[in-house]
Amino acid sequence: MDDQRNMRATTALLLRSEGYDVLEAAAGEEALGVLSGSGVDLLLTDLKMEPMDGLTLLKRALEVAPRLQIIMMTAFGSIESAVEAMRLGAYDYVTKPFKEGELRYRVERALERARLLSQVGLFADEFNERHGLSALVGSSPAMRELTSRLQRVAQSDATVLVQGESGTGKELVARAVHAHSRRKNKPYVPVNCAAISETLLESELFGHAKGAFTGAVRTRKGLVEEADGGTLFIDEVTETTPAFQSKLLRTLQDGEVRRVGESTAVRVDVRIVAATNRDIELEVREKRFRQDLYYRLNVVTLRVPPLRERLEDVPALAMHFLKRANARSPSPRRLSEAAVEHLKGYSFPGNVRELENLVEQAAALAETEELQPEDFPLRPNARVDAIGSLGAPPLSATPGSRRPTLAEAVEEAERRAIVQALETHGMDLSSVAEELGVSSTTLWRKMKRLNLRSLGPE
Known part of the structure; x- marks a missing residue:
């Protein structure tokens, strides 16, 4: 024109x-x-x-x-x-x-x-079908409560905070919220804060003006603007700095985004779904996460239960993952009853992600069509005993001493898990992070927080 x-x-x-x-x-x-x-x-x-x-x-x-x-x-x-x-x-x-x-x-x-x-x-219909409630496999009481709450909150525009351990499926929950919302035909834009360096995160989310920093050769929209009308999923939100949290808070409060290097704000209509695998209330108390941003994000909380709290869902999940693996393989497999019982007796420290990896590995390497218990090598000290407690040694208190708080117990468990993984893989932090089900950035930050820096790179 x-x-x-x-x-x-x-x-x-x-x-x-x-x-x-x-x-x-x-x-x-x-x-x-x-x-x-x-x-x-x-x-x-x-x-x-x-x-x-x-x-x-x-x-x-x-x-x-x-x-x-x-x-x-x-x-x-x-x-x-x-x-x-x-x-x-x-x-x-x-x-x-x-x-x-x-x-x-x-x-x-x-x-x-x-x-x-x-x-x-x-592909909106395909997205909704693939990432709707049917993607949340399981019929345990914990999962029924989660899906019921999800359906209620999805119809609103309320900000949602998804909490759960690594590997529990927090992004699946976020996608389901979008798929069942009035925004389902608009963009769903995910961003993992731990996977982007601190210096680039602000530009990635909010965009930048030409010349705002070295390498900014053109004005660029950020992911918040790309998600306009739809849903922005901010994963591992507790891995951000206070300065970034302040800018995110302003976007939530004002419904505006200001690109790096610009003074004029742009109006946006975005629903925020955030997720964390940390105890965010502890992060607030320890001054690592802004209290005002926490209140903005925590309008509705969806807690994704760890797999050890819903072991009755293991058979259905295993069959779900095996069906997906069979669709990509010329040699279909099936689960034996013994293999199912074997898996149900495991506590799954890596949660659903660990089960998915175990099934895919067994489907790829098994020598027979029917998968047996020996096709699923499980970690030691992660079995479930007859009364349903974890076989791993618990933190305990000597008579008359103070019992550890939940935060202290979680911190000690994280310390043991990281140290054990380091002993297995040496200083191959990529392998350590993969075993623990976290990003390399999250692993390094946890090591710093737990005073394990002497074991890592200087």
Whole structure:
């Protein structure tokens, strides 16, 4: 879309030579008519036009086609207006005169984003089916309580805090909340705070302006804006710094996001689902997590029970994982009754993730079609005795001494688990983290907190 005929014709010829279907319009009203009558993915428009300028066309075009990608063409001296256009919903901008390669690159990226957003709509039903309540396998009382509570909260826009040990399936719960909400046809955007370095996390979530820091060669939307209208899942939220927590709190309070390096905020409509495997109340008491942010996140809590608290779900879970493994294998397996009983007698320190890994390993390596107990090597000291207690030695108090608090008991258990894994794998922290079911970043932070730094890298 350009009111200068030569510029419009030249640009259209270039894009057609790349194999794109191109429709031309000489004025804003004509462009809106084209948009309303065809499935256009990308609008390439000049900023300075008459009688309808580019910003007005941008606003009206997004009303006609909310998922439309828009690239603004502007002279160098009008870059501020182009940045304003991006705040209003444009995907990108290009300055005139532009190089052919630069335009091709920006068009390709914009169309790729259009395809991704289209898939969000096309596969919404598939997402809902795959990540709905049917993905939460189990009929134990603990799981029935979880699914009942989940269904009630999903219908609202309340912020949800998902708590549970590593490997229990917290992200499955978050996806189910989205799949059963009124936002289910909008984006679901996950981010793992422990998997992103502290210096990049703010930019990743909130976006950044061009030149905000070294390497920021272009203005970029963050994940919060990408999730606009949908759900943002913030995993391992307690792994963040107080400075980042302050910015996240402001987004929750004001419904606005401010990109790094910009002074103007952008309105967003995002539902937040956060998750942690820590005792977040202890983190608040120890001043490692902001109390005001905790109250903002903890509107509704969904606790995901560890597998040892619902061992009656082990057979159904094992069959679920085996069915998935069989779908990828030319040699289908089946579970013997002895193997099921073998698994039910185990406490699963690594929770559902550990069971999934055990089943996939057995399906891949077993020599017979029917899986036997010997196909499932289990960790020592993690058996369940006849009365249902864990075989691992418990923390105890001598007569007359103070019993350890729950937080102290958890800390001691974490210390023992990390030390044992280090003894097994040496200083291969990747293998240690994998065995413990946490990220390498989380492992290192736990080692620092437990004063185990002398065992790790300096």
